[in-house]
Amino acid sequence: MTGTRAIAELAEHIGAPVRVAGWVTHVRSSGKVRFCALRDGSGELQVVARAQEAPDALLAQMAVLTQETAVVVAGLVRADPRAPGGVELAATELTVVGPSEGYPIAPKEHGVEFLMDHRHLWVRSSRQTAALRLRARIAHALRAFLDDRGFVLTDPPILTPSAAEGTSTLFEVDYFGEPAFLSQSGQLYLEATAMALGRVYSFGPTFRAEKSKTRRHLTEFWMLEPEMAFCDFEENLEWQERLVAYVVADVLTHRRAELAVLGRDTTVLERVEPPFPRISYDEAIERLAAAGFPVAWGDDFGSPEETALAGMFDRPVFVHRFPTRQKAFYMQPDPLRPEVVLAADLLAPEGYGEIVGGSQRIHDEALLAARLAEQGLDPAQYSWYRDLRRYGSVPHSGFGLGLERLVAWIGGLEHVRETIPFPRTLNRVWP
Ligand code: 4AD
Ligand code: MG
Numbered sequence: 290m291t292g293t294r295a296i297a298e299l300a301e302h303i304g305a306p307v308r309v310a311g312w313v314t315h316v317r318s319s320g321k322v323r324f325c326a327l328r329d330g331s332g333e334l335q336v337v338a339r340a341q342e343a344p345d346a347l348l349a350q351m352a353v354l355t356q357e358t359a360v361v362v363a364g365l366v367r368a369d370p371r372a373p374g375g376v377e378l379a380a381t382e383l384t385v386v387g388p389s390e391g392y393p394i395a396p397k398e399h400g401v402e403f404l405m406d407h408r409h410l411w412v413r414s415s416r417q418t419a420a421l422r423l424r425a426r427i428a429h430a431l432r433a434f435l436d437d438r439g440f441v442l443t444d445p446p447i448l449t450p451s452a453a454e455g456t457s458t459l460f461e462v463d464y465f466g467e468p469a470f471l472s473q474s475g476q477l478y479l480e481a482t483a484m485a486l487g488r489v490y491s492f493g494p495t496f497r498a499e500k501s502k503t504r505r506h507l508t509e510f511w512m513l514e515p516e517m518a519f520c521d522f523e524e525n526l527e528w529q530e531r532l533v534a535y536v537v538a539d540v541l542t543h544r545r546a547e548l549a550v551l552g553r554d555t556t557v558l559e560r561v562e563p564p565f566p567r568i569s570y571d572e573a574i575e576r577l578a579a580a581g582f583p584v585a586w587g588d589d590f591g592s593p594e595e596t597a598l599a600g601m602f603d604r605p606v607f608v609h610r611f612p613t614r615q616k617a618f619y620m621q622p623d624p625l626r627p628e629v630v631l632a633a634d635l636l637a638p639e640g641y642g643e644i645v646g647g648s649q650r651i652h653d654e655a656l657l658a659a660r661l662a663e664q665g666l667d668p669a670q671y672s673w674y675r676d677l678r679r680y681g682s683v684p685h686s687g688f689g690l691g692l693e694r695l696v697a698w699i700g701g702l703e704h705v706r707e708t709i710p711f712p713r714t715l716n717r718v719w720p
Contacts (some may be wrong), residue, residue, distance in 0.1 A: 293361065297331035299376045302366045309334060309378060310386070312413070313358045315396070316351070323351040327362065327378075330418065335369070335377040336362055343380060350383050356395070357413070359387035408711060409720045419550035420707050423540065424696045426547075428492070430539040431513050431690070434532050435490050440515060443482035443489045445475030447496075451670040453477050454617060458497040460508075471496035474689055477619070477674050479516035480650060483685055484677055490515040492692075502715050503592065504704040505642050505694055509713035516687030522621070522631040522649040525686035526607055529635055529645050530563040532690070533605060537561040540699055553701040557638055560604050567607040570629065573598055587612050596640040605644070609633035618660045621649040621684075631686075641698035647688025654678035 293310045294302060311329035318324070321340035326333060338351050354360070364380040394410055404411045411417055436442070452459055453474040460471040475491040482489045495512045515528065537558050540548070548555055568576070573594075577584045580597055584590075590598070590608075599606060610629040613622050620630035632648035651657045657678055661668050668675065696708035706712040711720065 290361065295331040296327070296329045296334045296374065299332075299334065299366050299378070300374060303368050303376060304366065306363065306365055306381075307378070308361055308363045309336075310361045311359070313354050313356060313360060313389075314415075315356070316354045318352065323348055325351055325354055327360070328413070328415070328418075333373045333415070335372045336364065336380050337377055338380045344382075347380060347383055350385075351380070355389055355392070357389035357392045357410075358385055359389070360385055405706070405712075405717060406720070412710060415550055417707065419547040420696070420700055420702060421710060423544050423547045423551070423700050424692070424708055426540060426544050427536055427696055427699065428511075428692065430536040431532070431692075432492060433539075434535045435513075435515060438488075440488045440490045441482075441486045443479065443486065443491060444493060445472065445478035445482075445491050447472045447494070452666070454497070456666075458499055460496050460498050473497055474512065475514050476516065476687060476689065477671075479514055479687060480619075480674070480677055480685065483516040483518045483687070484681065484683075487519075488515070488517045500715060504706075505592070505697075507693060507705055507709065507712055507714055510705075510709070511692035513690040513692060514687060516685065518685045519683050520649075520686040521684055522609075522633075522686060525647050525649060525688060526565075526567065526609075526633060527563075529607075529633075529647060529688055529690075530565045530605075533565075533635070533645070533695075534561050534563050536695070537699060548700065551700045551702065553699075557603075558699065562604070565605050565607055565635070566602050567609060567633070568598075569609055570611045573608050576601060587615070589615055592640075592642055595636050595642045599636040599638050599640070599642075602638070605638060606636050607633045608636060616648075618664045618666060619648070619650050619657070621651050622656075637694070637698040639698065639701075641694060643691075644694045644698060645688050645690045647686065649684065649686040652678060652682045652684050654682070 290310045293308045296309060311327040313325050314328050315326040323338045325336045327336055338347050361384045362378060362380050363382040364378040366376050367379055369377040393407055448469045449472045450469060453476055462469050472495055474495055479489055479491055492513045494509055496509050499506045499508055541558055574584055574586055577594055582594060610623060611632055613628055613630045616630050616632055620632045623629050623631055634643045635645035637644045654675060657675060658668060661671060693705040693708040697705050702708060
């Protein structure tokens with residue numbers, strides 16, 4: 290509002306009269322002093338009115354304020370090292386902008402389902418605003434890293450004619466009488482734009498009809514997908530570790546306060562520097578077997594296996610060269626060992642699981658056709674994609690980073706549902 294200051298900038302105005310607009314989070318009285326805590330999205334502020342100095346009308350107003358009432362408060366900024374932000378506001382005048390009666394989320398414990406039903410209000414809580422501010426900063430850092438290094442943002446379509454990541458998790462929509470699908474990944478389109486622009490990326494929502502009800506799965510999640518022409522498998526891993534380390538360092542610089550609100554132990558984050566360890570799928574199987582897991586070569590890793598593997602390292606770890614038959618049709622088989630593909634997953638520490646999946650892509654037309662056939666996919670559905678192998682095809686690689694999993698790990702959040710404003714899961718599309 291014109292003439293008001295953000296709470297975050299009040300420390301620069303000590304001794305000055307200001308106006309602040311926000312929402313009341315708590316009120317309390319102590320003897321002849323009334324306190325109210327105010328939130329405006331930029332920070333939290335303690336507002337005080339003392340019987341000796343404040344007008345009676347103001348003291349009366351402060352006494353009946355309720356949680357989430359929207360107010361504009363005028364007053365004097367005073368230094369107070371004990372208060373959040375290092376300042377408090379000695380109020381002189383208060384105007385109620387929007388009253389609030391019977392706010393359903395009281396400052397007490399609520400069950401998760403109740404909170405999720407009230408997600409539109411829950412987002413106002415200090416923990417949730419910290420998580421959302423963290424998400425926004427991470428999204429900014431991801432883009433900044435790529436923008437500053439010559440990657441061009443190219444947005445793939447969301448309505449697509451065919452599967453990018455297997456047919457089992459497609460959301461089908463009726464496209465004027467024809468079936469179309471919500472995008473599971475923009476990758477195939479990014480391979481096309483990479484052949485036009487060299488290094489490209491996309492960043493947007495992707496959709497998977499995942500029947501998984503875990504703390505890592507959403508049905509709508511945001512993926513960052515860089516794709517690089519003339520890029521081999523090893524260079525692809527280097528981009529990933531540089532990107533992840535850059536984002537973690539950025540957050541440690543710019544979102545310390547939010548990490549503190551979330552109770553994040555930052556020592557794990559301080560260690561996140563390249564190079565990240567790399568182990569082959571074969572070695573992963575050996576390590577898991579040695580740790581007592583009943584695994585055999587060819588098995589997929591579930592979350593207990595990923596957690597155990599990640600726990601063997603002090604920073605994120607790449608697991609590479611997975612069995613070809615487990616993986617997507619577009620992944621380049623290792624020329625020295627075609628039974629494995631030049632693909633890697635990046636596993637986050639502390640049980641957060643796979644945060645990045647990437648690979649070198651098949652650039653040979655005949656090999657691609659053979660892999661499509663092996664996976665029972667209709668080559669006609671991919672005719673445009675096969676064209677990319679006919680006109681100046683080059684080795685190229687890329688990866689997909691799941692924003693919500695990255696935010697959950699960096700923020701130390703228990704569940705990905707707290708990393709996105711309105712999570713979509715197996716049993717929830719509301720509010
Ligand atoms: O490993 P995925 O399936 O890879 C791809 O889709 C590639 N086409 C990406 C590419 O190479 N351009 O997914 C990539 C990442 C995972 O590592 C994970 O972080 C996240 O997307 N992800 C999910 N996040 C939340 N909920 C889900 N259901 C997710 N599925 C994948
Ligand atoms: Mg994957």
